[in-house]
Amino acid sequence: MSTKTSVIGLAALSVALGAVPAHAVTEGAAGPVTVIRTAPSTPAPTTSFREIVAGTTQSCGVTTAAAAVCWGDNHYGGLGDGTHVNRLRPVQVAGLGWGVRGIGVGSGFACALTSAGGVQCWGRNEHGQLGNRTTTDSATPVQVEGMAWGVVALRVSWANACVIMRDHSAHCWGENANGNLGDGTTIDRMTPVHVRGFPAGVTSISPGLDHSCATTPSGATKCWGGNRDGQLGDGTTIDSLVPVTVSHLTGSVQVVAGTSHSCARTSAGLVACWGLNDVGQLGDGTSTSHTTPVQVVRLRGVDSITTAGEHSCARTSAGAMKCWGSNWSGQLGDGTTIDRPFPVSVIGMGRLVTSTSAGGFHTCALVNTVGKCWGYGYDGELGQGSRQSSAVPLTVL
Numbered sequence: 001m002s003t004k005t006s007v008i009g010l011a012a013l014s015v016a017l018g019a020v021p022a023h024a025v026t027e028g029a030a031g032p033v034t035v036i037r038t039a040p041s042t043p044a045p046t047t048s049f050r051e052i053v054a055g056t057t058q059s060c061g062v063t064t065a066a067a068a069v070c071w072g073d074n075h076y077g078g079l080g081d082g083t084h085v086n087r088l089r090p091v092q093v094a095g096l097g098w099g100v101r102g103i104g105v106g107s108g109f110a111c112a113l114t115s116a117g118g119v120q121c122w123g124r125n126e127h128g129q130l131g132n133r134t135t136t137d138s139a140t141p142v143q144v145e146g147m148a149w150g151v152v153a154l155r156v157s158w159a160n161a162c163v164i165m166r167d168h169s170a171h172c173w174g175e176n177a178n179g180n181l182g183d184g185t186t187i188d189r190m191t192p193v194h195v196r197g198f199p200a201g202v203t204s205i206s207p208g209l210d211h212s213c214a215t216t217p218s219g220a221t222k223c224w225g226g227n228r229d230g231q232l233g234d235g236t237t238i239d240s241l242v243p244v245t246v247s248h249l250t251g252s253v254q255v256v257a258g259t260s261h262s263c264a265r266t267s268a269g270l271v272a273c274w275g276l277n278d279v280g281q282l283g284d285g286t287s288t289s290h291t292t293p294v295q296v297v298r299l300r301g302v303d304s305i306t307t308a309g310e311h312s313c314a315r316t317s318a319g320a321m322k323c324w325g326s327n328w329s330g331q332l333g334d335g336t337t338i339d340r341p342f343p344v345s346v347i348g349m350g351r352l353v354t355s356t357s358a359g360g361f362h363t364c365a366l367v368n369t370v371g372k373c374w375g376y377g378y379d380g381e382l383g384q385g386s387r388q389s390s391a392v393p394l395t396v397l
Contacts, residue, residue: 315354
């Protein structure tokens, strides 16, 4: 199958490239990268997934055999295979060949939730994000202190991680410069600390770059940490070391936090977002930022949402996938590198999507048990055997 290509680099992070000529070269910190605009023919996948998660420059997944696998950037040992060699295809995480229930990926590190309810992490650790009371990187999994059992949900962000326990309490660890751990301080934590302000517990939680959010059993949404762009949703731009309630939002069942924006899904299947909107990441059809929620347009019947960097995606109850926001590396999957202030359909996914995950500059999804990734791929994070970026979904091999 023929392909059309353009070339971009990491330095183009804040630039929409839709107007760049097909063979223009933009030099970046990572060097020039080819962006595929039409899906090529690919070999049959060799990895069968039940979960796939996109991080910043790496991706990880849980196989149908309950093993943890990762691929992409391995500078800090974030692939967990005991080396620092980048991998263009999935490799098994050491010691986690079975019994893995979930996985989360940040910037250079990752964590796994085991079937016993424990959490193990590996990779980068300068802020204590591995949770083992050290700041020493580890290229193989280490046990998070106090998290050997009782964890029911795990979410990982750039340099911190959060869990929900069986009693619905929330705990976080890692980087805390803006109070994003929710313990009332700005001290990095090398072991999990209890998130304040949730007497009835939480139903979902999501750490972002410098803020975090969670939903409550009553349908309220609360956020805490950095708030320069209104990402806490309380109508201000004042940071908060403890959770504050998002204004004008009820019936929330899921919340996700990105770089400087947040989004929530309601029980009615609608999505609202707030915070920075310079590349359309709020999905309301504009580039106007908001300190309180605005509804994402052209989107109904949503049963899951995901965000990480400056783009977001949603899966509908019919199995369709739509994304919006930043698209400089093709992470929206619509075959272009044009930022979109409203949801657009991901090419070639039809109504077969079972789960979605937005990363820093790329996106991944499952079509039944087949992994698909697209967007920035210079470090191998698309998992298809090359360092190409792609504006359309590629099969993880």
